[in-house]
Amino acid sequence: MNKLQIAAISLNQTPLDWKGNFDRILDGLNEAKKSGADLVCFPELAITGYGSEDLFLSQWFPQKALRQLASLIPHTDGITAAVGLPVRIGKDIFNTVAIVENQVLKGFVPKQYMAIDGVHYEFRWFTPWEAHKLIEFDFFGEQIPFGDQIFSLKNVSYGFEICEDAWRGEVRPGYRLRDRKVDLIFNPSASHFAMGKTQERIDLVIESSRLFDCYYCYVNLLGNESGRMIFDGETMLAKSGKLLGRAPLLSFQDTVVTSFYLEEKEQQIEPVHAKEEEFAQAASLALFDYMRKSKSQGFVLSLSGGADSSTCAVLVAEMVKRGKSQLGNQVFLKKAGLALAEGSDQKTIVSKILTTAYQGTKNSSEDTHLSAKELAESLGAVFYRWDIDEEVNSYRNKIEKAIGRPLTWERDDITLQNIQARARSPIIWMLSNLNNALLMATSNRSEGDVGYTTMDGDTSGSISPIAAVSKTFIIHWLQWAEKTLGHSGLRRVNSLQPTAELRPLERTQTDEKDLMPYPVLLQIEQLAIRERMSPIEIYFTLQESLGLEPGILKGYIKKFFQLWSRNQWKRERLAPSFHLDEFNVDPKTWYRFPILSGGYAEELEELDHIN
Known part of the structure; x- marks a missing residue:
């Protein structure tokens, strides 16, 4: 095998973003040329972006992608490039x-297996290609080989498994490529980020290189491409069961070129980071992309002093x-659309991007006010404080007059809680509109499970950054962020017990008192939603591990399923959220459930009869 440099x-x-996408491909191609690369591979659907949704189904969209490819071909002088795009045939x-090899289009390789689980719905758009099938495709009057084929450059033969192709066990294309004795397999991917997922990919790449006794190169899309999924830009190379190189993940750069040499010696290998660090990097990159791609000028946040809103604030500061660290001040400010001096410090930039407000009532405590204030000041965020009792009383007086009776906590608990949360929404939206900023909703996944959230209250927002992570993780992450990331302003936040502060203070409201212990909720959620178990299966699974009295455990399980079923309509209305964990409860991306149902009535009744 001749020495070959790939990228x-x-x-x-x-x-x-046709021009932007094309320019980024060109930037990558030119950088690879300068580094001396012979053969480069771009990610899956690089020309259009993976998240184009039903645009793929149109006639014009795939046709325009082909024209973009035609425009790219003249720029491949002296290099070979593999680039992803949709192609319509009938x-x-x-x-x-x-x-494309040295300005000549050599062929197309179509994907053979579609991703159809979790966040992926590829069968809605794409048709799988048959193994061994090869046809001629009319590319603007030129007949081009289209199908299951391999290629060669400098006596190195290479082929492709496109993303999901590699995850199909014994039927995956890699086995047929091995039979053809390829030296190198590329895996161009659009594989969504999830905390802890990178180790699965590393294992896949290492095992693939061992199984097929070849070099195996993986390349993924990068960033928050179209709103919900985050791509981590994973790139790595393995040979015959050994990882040779791996690049850093989740870059703020638009284009990242990683060069590899086809030599059986270790190159740069980025270590795998802990989930806490992955979350911080992925969420902060996703927020940056969401802000700049939506042409917004920052974020507005109703900062309660509790865990959820504090997490959102810290993520903006991160x-x-x-972004500053990776891009430098000048590039960061330009991409963020901020007219600030190049030498502006961290807090000055945060003050232009993040505006917060503590919206108190007579049920709010001074502890949460100080918690919010100290955190905002430590980050550099703009901080306002106002009370909404006047607005709440106005709503309350009107409805009491209409129904002819006073509202009481004994009779109207939920109503009186919700009006406080909802009264906060109009004024914080005003601040968001004034700033041309994104309003951050602060609900977490645990609250989404059981509907412990007020529609048009704490769910109001343009983006819901933490809706895909559990409250248990949020509480843990804030402790980690205080110690590891140095956010000393979290000291008060981390000393408080989670509470909505919507009931009078003497009623001592806490989240776990209203619901159940968060670690228990998390375990029930994982078994019910991720593992898709029935209530009875969950009971037997948790009976010994939790050590709870049978009646208490049954009560928690019943409460979860009843609240889950009752509140699907709320999950349908959540603001767009990022997919950050191994699963989420957003019906638009991961878990669909009927809005109207029997609510597990028979299953929960059976649970009562278990001794």
Whole structure:
């Protein structure tokens, strides 16, 4: 085998940003040329972006992607490039990689297996290609090989498994590529980020290189491409069961070129980071992309002093810190659309990006006010404080007059709680509109499970950054952020017990008193939603591990399923959220459930009869 230099090029693309997407591909191509690369691979659907949704189904969209490819071909002088795009043939759309060698289009390789679980719905758009099938495709009058094929450069033969192709066990294309004795397999991917997922990918790449006795190169998309999924830009190379190189994840750069040499010696290998660090980097990058791609000028946050809103505030500060560190002040400010001096410090930039407000009532405590104030000041965020009792009383007086009776906590508990949360929404939205900023909703996944959230209250917002992570993780992460990331302003936040502060203070409201212990809720949620177990299966699974009295455990399980079923309509209305964990409860991305149902009535009744 002749010595060959390859490059894996991660891109932060955006659907319908044709010029931007093309320019980023060119930037990657030119950088790879300068580094001396012979052969480069871009991620899956790099020309259009993976998250183009039903645009793929149109006639014009795949056709325009082909024209973009035609425009790219003249720029491949002296290099070979594999770039992803959709191709329509008749009524079928195929997810393909086009291979261009020194300004000549050599062929298309279509994806054979579609991702159809979790956040992926590829069968809605794409048709799988048949193994061994090869046809001729009319590319603007030129007949180009299209199908299951391999290629060669400098006596190195290479082929492709496109993302999901590699996860299909014994039927995956890699086995057929091995039979053809390829030296190198590329895996161009659009694989969503999830905490802890990178180790699965490392294992896949190492095992694939061992199984097929070849070099195996993986390259992923990068950034918050189109709103919900985050791509981490994973790139790595393995050979015959050994990891040779791995690049850092979740870059704020638009284009990241990683060069590899086809030599059986270790190159740069980025270590795997803990979930806490992965969350911080992924969420801050996603917020940055969401802000700049939506043409917004920052974020507005109703900062209660509790765990959830404090997490959102810290993530914005981390966005600034990490973006500045990776891009430099000048590039960061330009990409963020901020007219600030290049030498502006961290707090000055945060003050232009993050505006917060503590919206108190007579049921709010001074502890949470001080918690919010100290955190905002430590981060550099703008901080306002106002009370909404006047607005709450106005609503209350009107409804009492209409129904002819006073509202009481004994009779109207939920109503009196919800009006406080809802009264906060209009004024914080005003601040968001004034700033041309994104309003951050602060609900977490645990609250989404059981509907422990007020629609048009704490769910109001343009973006819900933590809706896909559990309250248990949030509480743990804030402790970690205080110690590891140095956010001393979290000291008061981390000393408080989670509470909505919507009931009178003498009623001592806490989240866990209203619901159940968060660690218990998390375990029930994981078994019910991620593992799809029935109430009885969950009871037997948790009976010994939790050590709870049978009646108490049954009560928690019943409460979870009853609240889950009752509150699907709330989950349908959550603001767009990022997929950050191994699963989430957003019906638009991971778990669909009927809005109207029997609510597990028979299953929960059976639970009562278990001794």
